[in-house]
Amino acid sequence: MNIDAIAVDIDGTITDNKRRLCYSAMESIRKAEDAGVPTIIVTGNIVTYAYATLVLLGASGGVVSENGGVIFKENYNNNQIKTIVDRTYVTAADEHLKETLGPKFDKHISNDNMYRLTESVFYKTITKKELEEGLEGFEYLDKIELYDSGFALHVTDKRVNKGSSLKYLCHEIGIDMNNVMAMGDSENDEAFLKEAGMKVAVGNAEDSLKKNSDYICTNSYGDGVKEAIEKFVL
């Protein structure tokens, strides 16, 4: 199978469990770039964080950020950041959670939330269950998704996910999803692995993701990324 592009998650995939970039991932992604295979970052992080990661990695495929809410690629869309969905339901969820959680809302909301265009994110100092309970009775509960990335809890508009927005970006730049190798570690990656021709779970990935993968890496984190790139791309 010909791999035309690599799509890779950030936290827990090209980083270790402390969010530190793995040299092994960086080196292998650069080798793939040098061999003409671009890498696209597909993340729950904000667009500026994702873009800085892309540049520092030496990758060129563009970014899908905020779990699909925002995309950016150099020389695409007049170099403008593209917001795929509005904040209507996420803002309504925030309002609901402010009422039900009280002071816990401000205590646990992520410090990068002010930069988020489409999502709300909470630190894992609050549990997913507490957020689910806080969202009970929310008028638009069926319009939002609650993801645990392993690193944070995301309230995301259901009209987007990492898969739908990666597919959109790839269509725009002329890459066939059948020729994309996608790599991730957690539940917010399921949607984009599903869309890709080659689905790879790094060794530390959640069982649910491993179950739906074509290849499970022997190695964890960046070493898993390196393993898959060497096996399928280089």
Ligand SMILES: O=C(O)COP(=O)(O)O
């Ligand atoms: O933003 C997060 O919580 C995790 O980011 P990721 O999707 O790159 O793993």
Ligand SMILES: [Mg+2]
């Ligand atoms: Mg991750």
